[in-house]
Amino acid sequence: MNKRNVVINVEYLTRVEGHGNIVVDVKEGTLEVCRLDIIESPRFFEGMLRGRSVFEAQHITSRICGICACGHTLASIQAAEDALGVTPSEQTVKLRRLLLHMELLDSHILHIYLLVAPDLLGVKSFIPLIDTHNKVVRRALRLKQTCNEICEILAGRHVHPISATVGGFTKLPKEKDLDAMRYMLEGMRPDMEATIELISKLKFPEFERDTEYVALVSDTEEYPLLSGDVGSTDGVRMHKKDYRSVANEFVVPHSTAKHAKLSREAYAVGALARLNLNYEKLHPHAREAASLLGIRPKCINPYLNTAAQLVECVHCLEDAAMLVEDLGKSGIRQEERILVALNEQSAIPVRAGNGVGAVEVPRGILFHNYEIDEQGTIVNANCIIPTTQNLNNIEHDMEKLVPELLDRSDEEITLALEMLVRAYDPCISCSTHLTSVRIQR
Amino acid sequence: MKKPKVAFFDFACCEGCQLQIANFGEALFDILGMIDVVEFREVMSEKWNGQLDIAFVEGSITDFHAEERIRQIRERAAILIAYGSCAAIGGVNGMKNTFDLEEIRKYVYGPEYHFFATEKTKAIPQVVKTDYVITGCPVYPPEILVVIKAALQGTSCSPPDYPVCVECKLNENVCMYDRGVACLGPVTRAGCNSWCINNGNICYGCRGMISNPNERGAREVLEKHNIPLPFVVNKMNLYNKCRE
Numbered sequence: 001m002n003k004r005n006v007v008i009n010v011e012y013l014t015r016v017e018g019h020g021n022i023v024v025d026v027k028e029g030t031l032e033v034c035r036l037d038i039i040e041s042p043r044f045f046e047g048m049l050r051g052r053s054v055f056e057a058q059h060i061t062s063r064i065c066g067i068c069a070c071g072h073t074l075a076s077i078q079a080a081e082d083a084l085g086v087t088p089s090e091q092t093v094k095l096r097r098l099l100l101h102m103e104l105l106d107s108h109i110l111h112i113y114l115l116v117a118p119d120l121l122g123v124k125s126f127i128p129l130i131d132t133h134n135k136v137v138r139r140a141l142r143l144k145q146t147c148n149e150i151c152e153i154l155a156g157r158h159v160h161p162i163s164a165t166v167g168g169f170t171k172l173p174k175e176k177d178l179d180a181m182r183y184m185l186e187g188m189r190p191d192m193e194a195t196i197e198l199i200s201k202l203k204f205p206e207f208e209r210d211t212e213y214v215a216l217v218s219d220t221e222e223y224p225l226l227s228g229d230v231g232s233t234d235g236v237r238m239h240k241k242d243y244r245s246v247a248n249e250f251v252v253p254h255s256t257a258k259h260a261k262l263s264r265e266a267y268a269v270g271a272l273a274r275l276n277l278n279y280e281k282l283h284p285h286a287r288e289a290a291s292l293l294g295i296r297p298k299c300i301n302p303y304l305n306t307a308a309q310l311v312e313c314v315h316c317l318e319d320a321a322m323l324v325e326d327l328g329k330s331g332i333r334q335e336e337r338i339l340v341a342l343n344e345q346s347a348i349p350v351r352a353g354n355g356v357g358a359v360e361v362p363r364g365i366l367f368h369n370y371e372i373d374e375q376g377t378i379v380n381a382n383c384i385i386p387t388t389q390n391l392n393n394i395e396h397d398m399e400k401l402v403p404e405l406l407d408r409s410d411e412e413i414t415l416a417l418e419m420l421v422r423a424y425d426p427c428i429s430c431s432t433h434l435t436s437v438r439i440q441r
Numbered sequence: 442m443k444k445p446k447v448a449f450f451d452f453a454c455c456e457g458c459q460l461q462i463a464n465f466g467e468a469l470f471d472i473l474g475m476i477d478v479v480e481f482r483e484v485m486s487e488k489w490n491g492q493l494d495i496a497f498v499e500g501s502i503t504d505f506h507a508e509e510r511i512r513q514i515r516e517r518a519a520i521l522i523a524y525g526s527c528a529a530i531g532g533v534n535g536m537k538n539t540f541d542l543e544e545i546r547k548y549v550y551g552p553e554y555h556f557f558a559t560e561k562t563k564a565i566p567q568v569v570k571t572d573y574v575i576t577g578c579p580v581y582p583p584e585i586l587v588v589i590k591a592a593l594q595g596t597s598c599s600p601p602d603y604p605v606c607v608e609c610k611l612n613e614n615v616c617m618y619d620r621g622v623a624c625l626g627p628v629t630r631a632g633c634n635s636w637c638i639n640n641g642n643i644c645y646g647c648r649g650m651i652s653n654p655n656e657r658g659a660r661e662v663l664e665k666h667n668i669p670l671p672f673v674v675n676k677m678n679l680y681n682k683c684r685e
Binding site: 042043044046047052065067069114115125126138142144148155156157158159160163170171337339342344345 | 459464467470478484486487532539546550578622643645676679
C-alpha cells in the first residue's frame with residue numbers, strides 16, 4: 001500500500017447556483033477527508049415564492065438556473081397544474097416535449113464540447129481549441145445556436161422562456177415555423193454524426209463504482225422525460241407525489257446544497273441514470289450511438305455520463321423531428337393560444353391544492369412542489385434540483401477513486417477529481433472553473 | 442492597438458446572462474476578435490489576477506464575503522459593467538428582502554439554518570461605483586453589443602429612460618390592458634424591444650423602473666381597468682424590491 005500523504009484543496013469550484021471546493025486529505029496512505037464543499041450563496045427561492053401567485057411561479061423559478069431554465073419552467077408548470085387540477089391538451093404536451101428536447105440537446109452539447117472535450121484534449125478551455133480545432137468549436141456553437149433558435153420559435157427564447165405558462169402557450173408556431181424547425185433539425189444530423197465520431201475516438205478515464213440510479217420510469221413506450229413514476233435500478237418505484245421519500249434530504253455543514261439518499265448510501269441522477277433505466281426506450285439511432293460509444297446498461301462508470309448525454313442528444317434530435325412531423329400532420333390549433341398572466345380574467349379555474357412536478361432536465365430528475373390556497377397564492381414551496389441529489393454520490397465516488405490513484409502525481413489526482421465532478425455536469429461553471437489548486441506533500 | 446483585457450464575474454444569480462454570450466453562436470468569433478477574454482468561469486479554467494480593462498459583473502450582492510469580493514474587482518477594473526438585472530437592480534433576489542432574514546433561512550434550511558449566512562440583497566451600484574449598466578432578465582443580446590462598443594470607445598451609454606410601451610406600440614402589439622390583464626410595460630425601462638409582449642405574454646418589469654414614470658397616466662389606466670394599485674406594486678416587487 002502506498003503510504004504517502006496527499007492534500008488537495010481545489011478552491012472556488014464555482015457553479016451556477018454558487019461556489020464549491022474539492023477537499024482531499026490522505027495521511028500515510030489513508031483517506032481521512034474527502035469532500036465536495038458547496039459554499040454557494042443561498043438564494044432562498046422556496047422562501048421567496050411564498051405569497052406569490054402560482055401563475056407567476058414558472059417565471060420566478062426559471063431564474064433558478066439559466067442553463068435549464070426551460071426544465072425549471074416545465075417542472076413548475078407541472079406542479080402548478082397538478083395543484084390546480086388542470087390537464088394540458090395533447091398539443092400542449094407535444095410542444096412541451098419538443099421544448100424539453102431542445103434544452104437537453106443544448107445543455108448536453110455545451111457540456112460535451114465546451115466543458116469536457118478540453119479535458120480530453122488536454123487544454124484548459126475551448127479558447128485554445130479555436131486555433132487547433134476550429135471546425136469542432138464552430139460545430140459546437142452552430143449546434144447550440146440551432147437549439148436556441150428552435151427554442152425561440154417555441155417559447156420566445158431559451159434563457160427564461162416567455163410563452164410557456166400554466167394552461168399552455170401564449171404563442172403557437174405557424175406552419176412556416178414548423179417548416180423552419182424541420183429544416184433546422186434536419187441540418188443538425190450531419191453535425192451530430194460528426195460529434196459521435198469525435199467523441200467515440202476520445203478516451204474517458206476508467207473507473208467503476210456500483211450505485212443506485214434514479215430516473216423517471218413508465219409503462220409506455222416513450223423515453224420518459226416529462227411524465228412517469230420515479231424508479232431506481234434497485235427496484236424502487238414510487239409516485240412522484242412521494243418525492244420526499246425518494247430524496248430523503250439531509251443537511252451537512254460543509255454544503256449550502258442539501259444531500260440526498262434512497263435505498264443505499266447515495267444515488268445518482270442524470271443522463272447515465274436515465275440510460276440505465278430506460279435504454280430499451282431510446283430511439284434506435286440513439287442505441288446505435290450507444291454501442292459506438294461503448295455503453296450498455298448497467299454502466300457504472302460515472303465518467304461515461306458525458307457519453308450517455310451524447311446518446312440522449314441523438315434520441316432528442318430524432319424524437320423532436322418526429323414530433324414536428326406529427327404537429328405538421330395534425331396542424332397547429334391556433335385557438336389553443338392562451339393568455340393567463342396572473343389569471344385576472346379567470347382563464348384557469350382556481351382551487352386550493354398541493355401539486356408536484358417531476359421532470360427529467362439535463363442533469364437529472366427535478367422536483368417542484370407547491371401548496372396553494374383557494375386564491376392560487378403559494379403557501380409552501382419546495383424544489384429539489386438534480387445537482388443536490390448527485391452531491392452525495394459524487395463524494396462516494398471520490399472516496400473510492402482517490403485510494404485507486406495514490407501511485408499517480410498530485411496533479412493527475414487533482415485532474416481526475418475535477419473531471420469526475422465535471423462528468424456529472426453539476427452546473428456549467430462548476431465544471432469549468434477550478435482554481436487555486438493547493439497540494440502539500 | 443492592444444486588445445483590452447476583459448473578465449466576467451458572477452455573484453448570486455442564475456448565470457443565464459453569461460450564457461447569452463455563448464448563445465451568440467458563430468458570431469462569438471467576431472466579438473472574441475475585438476477583446477482578450479482573460480477570465481470567464483462559465484467556459485474557461487484560465488485565471489488572470491492582474492488589472493482589467495473591463496469587468497462584467499453578473500448577480501447581486503447577498504453576503505459580506507461577496508461585498509468584499511466586488512470591492513476587490515472594482516479596484517482591479519478600469520471599467521465595471523453591471524450585467525443583467527440581478528447586478529443592475531437586484532432582480533428576483535430582491536424578493537428575499539420582503540422577508541425577515543432569520544425566518545426565511547429557517548424556512549429553507551430547517552433547524553440547521555445557522556450554517557447559511559445571508560444579508561439583505563443589494564444591486565451592484567448600491568455597493569460600488571458602476572460605469573455601465575446592462576439590465577434585463579436575461580440581457581437582450583443586441584444591447585450587449587451596444588454597451589460593449591460604448592465601453593471600448595469610452596463613450597457614455599445608459600438604458601433608455603422611456604417605457605416598454607414605446608417599443609411595444611411600434612411592434613403593433615395589442616395592449617395587454619385591453620386584453621384584460623395587468624402589464625408593467627408603462628413603468629418599465631425599454632430597450633428589450635418589448636420582448637415578452639411580442640411573444641404573447643405580459644411585461645414583468647425585469648429591466649427596472651423608469652426614473653420618471655407617468656404616475657397619473659398609469660393610475661388612470663389601472664382605474665379604467667379596475668386593477669387595485671397594491672396588485673401592481675406587488676408585481677413590481679418581483680424584480681424591483683431593491684429600489685427601496
